[in-house]
Amino acid sequence: xxxxxxxxxxxxxxxxxxxxxxxxxxxxxxxxxxxxxxxxxxxxxxxxxxxxxxxxxxxxxxxxxxxxxxxxxxxxxxxxxxxxxxxxxxxxxxxxxxxxxxxxxxxxxxxxxxxxxxxxxxxxxxxxxxxxxxxxxxxxxxxxxxxxxxxxxxxxxxxxxxxxxxxxxxxxxxxxxxxxxxxxxxxxxxxxxxxxxxxxxxxxxxxxxxxxxxxxxxxxxxxxxxxxxxxxxxxxxxxxxxxxxxxxxxxxxxxxxxxxxxxxxxxxxxxxxxxxxxxxxxxxxxxxxxxxxxxxxxxxxxxxxxxxxxxxxxxxxxxxxxxxxxxxxxxxxxxxxxxxxxxxxxxxxxxxxxxxxxxxxxxxxxxxxxxxxxxxxxxxxxxxxxxxxxxxxxxxxxxxxxxxxxxxxxxxxxxxxxxxxxxxxxxxxxxxxxxxxxxxxxxxxxxxxxxxxxxxxxxxxxxxxxxxxxxxxxxxxxxxxxxxxxxxxxxxxxxxxxxxxxxxxxxxxxxxxxxxxxxxxxxxxxxxxxxxxxxxxxxxxxxxxxxxxxxxxxxxxxxxxxxxxxxxxxxxxxxxxxxxxxxxxxxxxxxxxxxxxxxxxxxxxxxxxxxxxxxxxxxxxxxxxxxxxxxxxxxxxxxxxxxxxxxxxxxxxxxxxxxxxxxxxxxxxxxxxxxxxxxxxxxxxxxxxxxxxxxxxxxxxxxxxxxxxxxxxxxxxxxxxxxxxxxxxxxxxx
Numbered sequence: 001x002x003x004x005x006x007x008x009x010x011x012x013x014x015x016x017x018x019x020x021x022x023x024x025x026x027x028x029x030x031x032x033x034x035x036x037x038x039x040x041x042x043x044x045x046x047x048x049x050x051x052x053x054x055x056x057x058x059x060x061x062x063x064x065x066x067x068x069x070x071x072x073x074x075x076x077x078x079x080x081x082x083x084x085x086x087x088x089x090x091x092x093x094x095x096x097x098x099x100x101x102x103x104x105x106x107x108x109x110x111x112x113x114x115x116x117x118x119x120x121x122x123x124x125x126x127x128x129x130x131x132x133x134x135x136x137x138x139x140x141x142x143x144x145x146x147x148x149x150x151x152x153x154x155x156x157x158x159x160x161x162x163x164x165x166x167x168x169x170x171x172x173x174x175x176x177x178x179x180x181x182x183x184x185x186x187x188x189x190x191x192x193x194x195x196x197x198x199x200x201x202x203x204x205x206x207x208x209x210x211x212x213x214x215x216x217x218x219x220x221x222x223x224x225x226x227x228x229x230x231x232x233x234x235x236x237x238x239x240x241x242x243x244x245x246x247x248x249x250x251x252x253x254x255x256x257x258x259x260x261x262x263x264x265x266x267x268x269x270x271x272x273x274x275x276x277x278x279x280x281x282x283x284x285x286x287x288x289x290x291x292x293x294x295x296x297x298x299x300x301x302x303x304x305x306x307x308x309x310x311x312x313x314x315x316x317x318x319x320x321x322x323x324x325x326x327x328x329x330x331x332x333x334x335x336x337x338x339x340x341x342x343x344x345x346x347x348x349x350x351x352x353x354x355x356x357x358x359x360x361x362x363x364x365x366x367x368x369x370x371x372x373x374x375x376x377x378x379x380x381x382x383x384x385x386x387x388x389x390x391x392x393x394x395x396x397x398x399x400x401x402x403x404x405x406x407x408x409x410x411x412x413x414x415x416x417x418x419x420x421x422x423x424x425x426x427x428x429x430x431x432x433x434x435x436x437x438x439x440x441x442x443x444x445x446x447x448x449x450x451x452x453x454x455x456x457x458x459x460x461x462x463x464x465x466x467x468x469x470x471x472x473x474x475x476x477x478x479x480x481x482x483x484x485x486x487x488x489x490x491x492x493x494x495x496x497x498x499x500x501x502x503x504x505x506x507x508x509x510x511x512x513x514x515x516x517x518x519x520x521x522x523x524x525x526x527x528x529x530x531x532x533x534x535x536x537x538x539x540x541x542x543x544x545x546x547x548x549x550x551x552x553x554x555x556x557x558x559x560x561x562x563x564x565x566x567x568x569x570x571x572x573x574x575x576x577x578x579x580x581x582x583x584x585x586x587x588x589x590x591x592x593x594x595x596x597x598x599x600x601x602x603x604x605x606x607x608x609x610x611x612x613x614x615x616x617x618x619x620x621x622x623x624x625x626x627x628x629x630x631x632x633x634x635x636x637x638x639x640x641x642x643x644x645x646x647x648x649x650x651x652x653x654x655x656x657x658x659x660x661x662x663x664x665x666x667x668x669x670x671x672x673x674x675x676x677x678x679x680x681x682x683x684x685x686x687x688x689x690x691x692x693x694x695x696x697x698x699x700x701x702x703x704x705x706x707x708x709x710x711x712x713x714x715x716x717x718x719x720x721x722x723x724x725x726x727x728x729x730x731x732x733x734x
Contacts, residue, residue: 035077035078035114035115035116036077036115036116037060037062037076037078038061038116039061039119040060040119040121041118041119041120041121042121042123043120043121044122044123044125047094047099047125048097051568051569052093053090053093055569056086056090057086057089058079058082059078059083059086059119062075078117087106094123097128097161097163097164098161098162098163099125099126099129100128100129100197101126102125103123103124104121104124105122106120107119107122108120128200129162129197129199129200129202130159130160130161130202131156131158131160131161131203132158132201132202132203133158133203134154134203134204135203136205136208137205137206137207137208138207138210139208141210142210146181150177153173153177154170155169155170156204162197167195167204171188171191174191174206174208175188175191178210179271180271180272181271182213182214182269182270183210183211183212184211184214184270184272185211185295186211190208190210190211191206191207192209193206193207194207213269213301214269214270214301214302215268216266216267216268216269216270216302216303216305217266217302217303217305218244218304219242219262219265219305219307220243220245220246220304220305220306221243221258221262221307222245222246222308222309223245223246223247223248223258223309224248224309225248225251226289226310226312234248234250235247235248235249240258240259241259241265242265243258252344252345253287254346254394256346256394257287257346257394260281261278261285261394261397262281262307263275263278264278266302275293278307279291279293280433281398284392284397284398284430285347285392285397286312286341286347286349287311287312287341287342288310288311289310289311289313290308290310291307291308292307292308293308312341313341314340314342315339315341316338316339316341318337319337320355321333322334322335322355323730324603324729325603325610326602326612327363327413327611328610329359329360329361329362330359331357331360331380332357333355333356333357333358334357335353335354335355335356336353336354337351337353338352346392346394348390348392349389350387350389351388351390352387353385353387354383354385355382355384357382358382361379362379366413366414366613367413367454367458370458370461374454374457375415375452375453375458376415376452376453376454378415378452379411380410380413381410382408383408383409384406385406385407385408386406387404387406388402390402396429398430399429400427401426402424402425402426402428404423404425405423405424406420406421406422406424407419407420407421408420411452413626414455414626415455415458416449416452417450417452418595420446420448420595422444422445422446423442423443423444423445424444425440425441425442426439426440426441433504434499434501434504435498435499435500437496437497438494439494439495439496440495440496441493443494444489444490445491445492446489447593449485451481458623459477459480459481462621462623463627464476464477464480465621467624467667468667468668484627486551487550487551488550488551488593489547490522490593490595491523491524491525491552491553492520492521493519493523493524494519495518496515496518498513498514498515499512507567508567510564510566511564512562512563513562513563513564514561515559515560516559517557517558517559517560518557519556519557519558519559520556521554521557522545522553522554522555522587522589525545525547526545526552526588528547529546529552532547533548537549544588545587553589553596554585554588554589555583555584555585555586555592555593555596556586557581557582557592558581559580559582559632560580560581562577562578563575563577564576564577571641571642571652574638575639575732576635576637576638577636577734578635580632580633581598581631581632582630583596583598583630584665597628597662598630598631599625599628599632600614600615600625600632600634600660600661600662600681601613601615602727603698603700603727603728603733604733604734605634606634606658606660606661607656607658607683607700607702607725607727608658608681608682608683608685608703610725612626612628613626615629615661615662615669616629616662616663616669617675617679617708618669618678618708618713619669620709628662629662629664629669630663630664631662631663631671632660633661633663633680634658634659635659635660636656636657636658636734637658638655639655639656640653640732641653641654641655645691646690646691647690649690649692650691651689653686653687653689654686654687654689654698655684655685655686656684656685656700656702657682657683657684658682658683659680659681659682659683660680661680663675663679678708678713679708680706681706681708682704682706683705684702685725686701687699687700687701692730694731695730696730697729698728698729698732698733699726700726701724701725702725702727703723703724703725704725
């Protein structure tokens with residue numbers, strides 16, 4: 001695996017070196033190389049950032065990875081004419097922002113015999129122009145309250161720095177404001193702006209030509225036929241809630257779906273926000289590929305409107321390829337999904353999928369404490385079937401009910417095979433465009449585990465001590481294995497809150513994602529155990545949690561995750577994520593179910609360790625890590641830089657570091673202040689990102705900086721360039 005990875009990286013680096021231009025000797029004369037730009041330095045720019053200045057100019061530095069010539073592309077020659085145009089654009093940008101008297105001084109320093117240029121651009125901004133007075137005309141005919149509301153929120157005020165930027169902001173605010181209060185045909189040509197400037201003073205006049213205020217007239221919705229021409233004779237028409245609808249062709253669309261998505265009605269004052277909400281409501285159904293609202297005509301101050309809808313393909317088949325190295329060796333698989341976007345006519349979405357993945361080769365790294373004749377030769381695999389049905393709540397667009405049925409069978413490298421069956425019912429509510437609340441009001445999971453040859457020996461050598469069992473006590477070992485392999489059920493209630501500003505945040509703002517989870521399991525099962533199923537079953541006492549002869553789990557789980565991403569430029573980003581998780585059994589239960597615990601290590605976690613091989617605490621057993629723990633603390637940081645393209649996709653590198661671990665609630669590896677300071681894990685590394693239409697391919701090479709499993713946990717003095725942990729994945733880690 002290591003040789004294959006090194007070969008891959010070597011090929012990438014070989015391709016990354018650009019063909020450099022050099023002096024070419026022909027035997028008669030030498031062809032001189034054109035100079036290129038090595039560095040551009042700005043000074044004196046207080047009002048405009050250097051990043052913004054670099055975005056508008058064509059002249060650019062020839063950059064490469066660490067200045068080594070890697071991934072830099074061919075060197076671009078300096079062009080004097082382009083540079084002069086760049087200086088003009090810089091002055092124009094300052095004028096745009098109100099600095100009419102900005103001066104530029106430039107110096108060009110030639111290095112390496114004139115082959116390399118350093119450009120210094122000194123900016124003297126001088127004083128900006130400020131607004132001396134601002135006047136609005138054309139507001140005489142609107143109500144005084146509306147006029148007051150409009151003027152109260154203006155973006156341009158006396159003594160503000162005058163700039164074209166602010167003029168455009170005020171113009172756009174004006175258009176949006178009056179479109180929201182019935183002036184549907186108010187547009188850019190309805191505003192005339194006059195500016196008088198004297199020195200650094202500017203006077204501004206806004207002259208508005210307001211059209212008539214309108215109310216909605218008749219509203220018509222047309223669902224077009226995406227397959228055949230709209231001239232097809234087969235149509236369905238209906239009128240509901242004063243909205244007329246026509247469905248062309250053999251399409252089954254619920255009338256209630258159409259009317260519930262439309263936020264405005266005949267007689268309402270026209271509002272742009274209602275039309276925007278209508279578009280969002282139709283989009284949230286995932287039923288239509290094209291949605292538009294057309295103003296048809298105006299009669300007697302009423303706006304007659306048509307909503308045009310074109311349905312997306314109803315049936316969709318989606319194949320996928322799955323590739324990572326979750327168990328150390330290459331793990332690959334495939335999945336196939338079928339989706340019906342409109343099962344019953346009300347945008348009900350039915351989806352069924354199956355997936356299968358397996359490890360490409362045999363790997364026994366977790367079984368090194370056993371002799372090869374003591375255990376079965378295991379090739380891990382995962383098989384899953386999943387089906388879901390989403391039922392939208394038409395009266396509350398964006399909200400829906402969902403039911404999910406799942407079955408999974410896995411074979412794990414720790415000599416276990418698992419079978420899981422799950423049934424879940426969910427209600428999802430859109431609180432606002434940025435946040436959502438999901439409530440799993442019913443979930444029932446059945447879990448069955450079987451041991452493979454050698455598991456008992458593995459339990460004795462790698463797991464017993466970690467859970468407080470004496471490996472030499474045969475009875476205790478057998479009891480521990482029986483408890484671990486016991487078939488059980490998880491009856492769960494779950495509340496999850498998600499927030500993201502990814503869709504609304506400007507590119508220069510910080511992107512925030514927040515995920516909060518509250519999970520409880522066993523309360524309903526306990527009620528059944530206490531009041532419904534009162535029989536005695538063999539192997540159970542009244543102190544054991546069981547229903548109908550099967551153990552049930554009882555636990556409470558809390559988890560939170562916050563991720564932030566700050567764009568410094570279109571090519572660079574700083575991102576971070578923090579995760580905190582805690583769970584505990586309660587009632588009759590003494591332990592938490594292994595499938596619901598926290599894990600550490602892998603491509604989306606602590607990258608200095610392989611998938612699920614870290615913890616708990618300073619445990620040296622990777623087998624024990626595969627059974628998880630009840631507490632998790634983790635912090636991840638990345639600096640992402642894109643500076644080359646491969647296969648026409650932006651690509652680059654990522655510098656990253658991860659710190660954290662998982663802990664038990666008590667015992668040898670329990671979380672205390674002492675163990676927190678002693679047993680944290682810390683790694684750092686570099687990753688290659690190769691862009692693709694489905695997300696970047698990630699090749700991460702991480703080095704352990706603090707390894708709690710070692711007698712001397714600090715690893716700086718023992719760092720070795722070849723002693724890295726490799727993780728592969730698709731898509732960003734967070």
